[in-house]
Amino acid sequence: MSLPDEVARLKREALERIGKTDSLASLKELQVLYLGRKGLLTAVLKGLKDLPVDERRHVGGQANQCRRQLEEEFKQAAGRFASPASHTLIDPTLPGTGQRLGAAHIVSQTIDEICRIFYGMGFEIARGPDVETDYYNFEALNFPPDHPARDMQDTFFVEGGRLLRTHTTPVQSRELEKRKPPMKIITPGKCFRNEAISTRAHVSFHQVDGFLVDEDVSMADMKGALVAFCKAFFGEGLKLKFRPSYFPFTEPSAEVDIQCFLCRGKGCRVCQHTGWLEILGCGMIDPAVLEKAGHDPEKYTGYAFGVGVERPAMLKYRIDDIRLFFNNDVRFLRQFI
Amino acid sequence: MKISYNWLRELTGLDWSPEEMGDRLTLCGTACEHIESTARYMDRVLVAEVSELHPVPGADKIQRAVVDTGSERLDVICGAPNVAVGQKVPLATIGATLAGDIKITKAKIRGVVSYGMICSERELGLSDDHSGILVLDPDAPAGKSLVEYLDFDDYMLTFELTPNRPDSMSAIGIARDLAALASLKVTRPTVDLSESAESASDFISVSIDDPLACPRYAARVIRNVKVAPSPWWIRKKLWTAGIRPISNVVDITNLVMLECGHPLHAFDLDRFGSDRVVVRRARDKEKFVTLDGSEHELTENVLLITNGITGVAAAGVMGGMDSEVEDNTTNVLLEAAFFDASIIRKSRKELGIVSESSSRFEKGADPNGIEYAIDRAADLFCRVCGGEVLSTVVDCYPGRIEPKTIDFRPRRCNTVLGTDISTDRMRRIFTDLEFGVGGSETLEVTVPTFRPDIEREIDLIEEVVRIEGFDSVEDSVVNIGALFTPTHYEDHFNSEMRHVLLGTGFDEMVGHGLADSRFASLLNPDLPQVRITNPVSEELNIMRNSLVHTALGVIGHNLAHRNMDLRLFEIGKAYFPPADTSDFHEEERVVLAVTGSTPRGWRGNVRPLDFYDLTGALECLVDHFRWPQFKFTPRRISFLDESLSFRITAGNQPVGWVGRIPGNLARKTDIKQSVLVAELVLAPLIAVSGSLVQFRPLPVYPAAPRDLAIVVDQRVSAGEIVECVRQAAGDLAESVNIFDLYAGEQIEKGKKSVAISISYRSPSGSLSGDAVDEKQRLVTGSLKQMLLAEIRDK
Numbered sequence A: 001m002s003l004p005d006e007v008a009r010l011k012r013e014a015l016e017r018i019g020k021t022d023s024l025a026s027l028k029e030l031q032v033l034y035l036g037r038k039g040l041l042t043a044v045l046k047g048l049k050d051l052p053v054d055e056r057r058h059v060g061g062q063a064n065q066c067r068r069q070l071e072e073e074f075k076q077a078a079g080r081f082a083s084p085a086s087h088t089l090i091d092p093t094l095p096g097t098g099q100r101l102g103a104a105h106i107v108s109q110t111i112d113e114i115c116r117i118f119y120g121m122g123f124e125i126a127r128g129p130d131v132e133t134d135y136y137n138f139e140a141l142n143f144p145p146d147h148p149a150r151d152m153q154d155t156f157f158v159e160g161g162r163l164l165r166t167h168t169t170p171v172q173s174r175e176l177e178k179r180k181p182p183m184k185i186i187t188p189g190k191c192f193r194n195e196a197i198s199t200r201a202h203v204s205f206h207q208v209d210g211f212l213v214d215e216d217v218s219m220a221d222m223k224g225a226l227v228a229f230c231k232a233f234f235g236e237g238l239k240l241k242f243r244p245s246y247f248p249f250t251e252p253s254a255e256v257d258i259q260c261f262l263c264r265g266k267g268c269r270v271c272q273h274t275g276w277l278e279i280l281g282c283g284m285i286d287p288a289v290l291e292k293a294g295h296d297p298e299k300y301t302g303y304a305f306g307v308g309v310e311r312p313a314m315l316k317y318r319i320d321d322i323r324l325f326f327n328n329d330v331r332f333l334r335q336f337i
Numbered sequence B: 001m002k003i004s005y006n007w008l009r010e011l012t013g014l015d016w017s018p019e020e021m022g023d024r025l026t027l028c029g030t031a032c033e034h035i036e037s038t039a040r041y042m043d044r045v046l047v048a049e050v051s052e053l054h055p056v057p058g059a060d061k062i063q064r065a066v067v068d069t070g071s072e073r074l075d076v077i078c079g080a081p082n083v084a085v086g087q088k089v090p091l092a093t094i095g096a097t098l099a100g101d102i103k104i105t106k107a108k109i110r111g112v113v114s115y116g117m118i119c120s121e122r123e124l125g126l127s128d129d130h131s132g133i134l135v136l137d138p139d140a141p142a143g144k145s146l147v148e149y150l151d152f153d154d155y156m157l158t159f160e161l162t163p164n165r166p167d168s169m170s171a172i173g174i175a176r177d178l179a180a181l182a183s184l185k186v187t188r189p190t191v192d193l194s195e196s197a198e199s200a201s202d203f204i205s206v207s208i209d210d211p212l213a214c215p216r217y218a219a220r221v222i223r224n225v226k227v228a229p230s231p232w233w234i235r236k237k238l239w240t241a242g243i244r245p246i247s248n249v250v251d252i253t254n255l256v257m258l259e260c261g262h263p264l265h266a267f268d269l270d271r272f273g274s275d276r277v278v279v280r281r282a283r284d285k286e287k288f289v290t291l292d293g294s295e296h297e298l299t300e301n302v303l304l305i306t307n308g309i310t311g312v313a314a315a316g317v318m319g320g321m322d323s324e325v326e327d328n329t330t331n332v333l334l335e336a337a338f339f340d341a342s343i344i345r346k347s348r349k350e351l352g353i354v355s356e357s358s359s360r361f362e363k364g365a366d367p368n369g370i371e372y373a374i375d376r377a378a379d380l381f382c383r384v385c386g387g388e389v390l391s392t393v394v395d396c397y398p399g400r401i402e403p404k405t406i407d408f409r410p411r412r413c414n415t416v417l418g419t420d421i422s423t424d425r426m427r428r429i430f431t432d433l434e435f436g437v438g439g440s441e442t443l444e445v446t447v448p449t450f451r452p453d454i455e456r457e458i459d460l461i462e463e464v465v466r467i468e469g470f471d472s473v474e475d476s477v478v479n480i481g482a483l484f485t486p487t488h489y490e491d492h493f494n495s496e497m498r499h500v501l502l503g504t505g506f507d508e509m510v511g512h513g514l515a516d517s518r519f520a521s522l523l524n525p526d527l528p529q530v531r532i533t534n535p536v537s538e539e540l541n542i543m544r545n546s547l548v549h550t551a552l553g554v555i556g557h558n559l560a561h562r563n564m565d566l567r568l569f570e571i572g573k574a575y576f577p578p579a580d581t582s583d584f585h586e587e588e589r590v591v592l593a594v595t596g597s598t599p600r601g602w603r604g605n606v607r608p609l610d611f612y613d614l615t616g617a618l619e620c621l622v623d624h625f626r627w628p629q630f631k632f633t634p635r636r637i638s639f640l641d642e643s644l645s646f647r648i649t650a651g652n653q654p655v656g657w658v659g660r661i662p663g664n665l666a667r668k669t670d671i672k673q674s675v676l677v678a679e680l681v682l683a684p685l686i687a688v689s690g691s692l693v694q695f696r697p698l699p700v701y702p703a704a705p706r707d708l709a710i711v712v713d714q715r716v717s718a719g720e721i722v723e724c725v726r727q728a729a730g731d732l733a734e735s736v737n738i739f740d741l742y743a744g745e746q747i748e749k750g751k752k753s754v755a756i757s758i759s760y761r762s763p764s765g766s767l768s769g770d771a772v773d774e775k776q777r778l779v780t781g782s783l784k785q786m787l788l789a790e791i792r793d794k
């Protein structure tokens, strides 16, 4: 092979290997291998002295050009591996400055999440007072006075003959009275129960109730809507169990259990080894409730449901003490940022 | 409520496993919560004979018993008062685990090595009776396992019943649902009663003063009963129901109650005190001693069974001490009555007693179940206690309560459920539930009086879906109802406010809404409070009338846990009682609070969070919602420090306050560092929010910036300076900003140096230097004149 050809080959080979290096160290090695004092190019050029003077000058010029070109290539390639410090004083591992983001309370986040799902199905929001009348909280919802069903809900009473609502269903009583069907409403809010405060119970909690009244609403519609909600909120692929229950304002009434999303039904501590979690109550609005609000129960039917907020949040995030929600300890709040 | 699994099998003939039975019942509305084996504490428990008893030196409460298991004789220490030589007893041997997690090991007690334990009912998990050991029959074979001897391989099913289903508070009631699920019929125990010639009516008469409270009262007389412990088959049924066996007479009334759901009461006829039963309301302050020995002073809310003179039983709740059945009772007056649910509810509340009887009556018993209940009990008195049942039921039932007949449209049922169940299937469900069915297109369903919860067609529809199962209802995928979701500005408003504040770095709190009246009075002495009449504690006895209350509590909690740097907000309600003509009033508010310092970071500049951190966040809200004329005016606010206390107005309406919490108030919630709060009332802010933005064309001509430094009295506010500049410069002043503020060295005491940058711009052309200078002269002139400012050279 002629000397110029040899130089050209070395150049091609060097360029190819520069392209393939993956670290600064190996690049440096490569540079020494080709351009070092005992490098390959130097070795080839040793043959220059054997050439005629004219040719020597010509080939020598070519070789020097090749060396400069390779030196430039090595420099360029080294740039790929340069550490930031070698360029500027920016350290991206330092935390950025400016405002930190505040943490949304997990109760509001959960309410938002539930409401968003029902918005998607065409429900609108309505709200009502926390300090309620006996009429809207109980009587309009078909709780007869002095009935055992009232014992199911330990009630706080306030001076002036009112009470603290025990569920957000009184908003249903009020809206039913005010409007004409079709109605498709959810009622998020605070509720109160006169219970001793413990890890499992608090005097206050949140609920999202909802109801739909129209012509020809059936239990199948209710099941469809609630199954869709559970899928959206808890995730796909979990079995649901509707079992008959009792609420004075719905008939038939049901409670819905969902297959435990932690153990997928196998049984664990959270589901108390039953494989199921109780998540909501529902039913067809009792005709007496519709009638009290001035709607013809032969013409209109409807369904109603109530979803807790703290309880599903506790299950979902494995929070083991309901008091944490109301202590508002920032170490708790900022976990859910 | 607990019921024996074997009992349910006996009544239905079903061979389902306990788990299947529990699951199927749960899915038809009788929720089975728990299944336990009756033998769970009987492993390694044997029948043994007490052969010898010896005192233990130095211990007079315990004895050393030598017990014989047939294969060996063991020493065991026993403390029961009723242990005696020759008794057959249940012996827990080493390795057994009894109720209450008692593990039997070889144990040395007072120098005696004990090789087991003679068990009480409680230790065997049968009842709460721990008064002595369980004594077995004399012929019990020593060495046999207790489970085998008692033939007690059973399960206790625990049910969580809904208050509308009194009928399922009995074995037959639950069996009826079970049978209906399998399209079977319940087999009730047959009653084969042989009555004596004498008539009970010769011994007792019944009169009812208040037939609304007591629509029916029936009585039988049984003579010559022999009171003794019940046979095992009765005791086992009571045990699985969690009821303590007492004696055959009492146990039979309890057994029949468990069986058919109707509470009965047995009086000792010889101690009844007369030959007549009079049912009446108690007189005010009338005294009565219940059989648990406690004396009650009654009111007319209590219905009383009397002997014409004094009370003998609190009707439907508990019997009296004086006529209680005792060991020497021979003649029994057996009561089977029907009391109105609401009077029993009132009675038991007044007496403070909840009994098996009251909990059944107050949910609604069956007035027509009395015949079966009283005859079944009489039959057992005869067969088990050797009693002689007199003929005639003395039955006072002035107005017979008839079963209701309800029209039922199968089509309507399918419409409401969204199902396609055949009429024949519905008819079958009703007959399986022991309802009568007539009619063809519209069914006429006769509902027995044991189902007081069924009054209307919709209640029958529920029966259909309950037995058919919710799985028969498809999940419709049609989204019905209104298709458009109107949204309300209030909802957006709250949600947007939350997100703006989160963006400014404040953490969100959620309060429970209850508060402490005393602390609230310290914060706002003149503000009325909504008082809770039955609070859980004195610290939670009102509804909060300010969100500051909650914020201080939360800050106190956090500081106590060494979370020292806080920026918090809450959007929630404050509550007010009616005033003059107004009703109860709830006000949505937002509270912001800061305490401590900005976070320590690598750029240093840690500084205490202060007033401007609060107003900075508020200004983000002002910008977002475009609240007009948002202003702070010094004003004394009861819960704020005099030196830092402002009223906030927007659009000239008062909307809130901002300032520092004084030290004495802060200390009440264990806060020892400076806390600043702002509270806004949302309603007036919503009213002035969200004005429509009017687009201004982007500027075409260049701006001319000018800076200006002045020295003014410290009391002159930044707002006044900016306003003064704007007035003087007019429309040409595009923006006026304060960019430096200084007081201290080189500035006269009581004064401050203020640097102002003004940007001049005209929409109609480039401003000449002269024009700007002219404006600037007006501005300096005005500042000198209006604010007595001294213009500093640049």
Ligand SMILES: [Zn+2]
Pocket: A260, A261, A262, A263, A264, A265, A266, A267, A268, A269, A270, A271, A272, A273, A275, A276
């Ligand atoms: Zn689980």
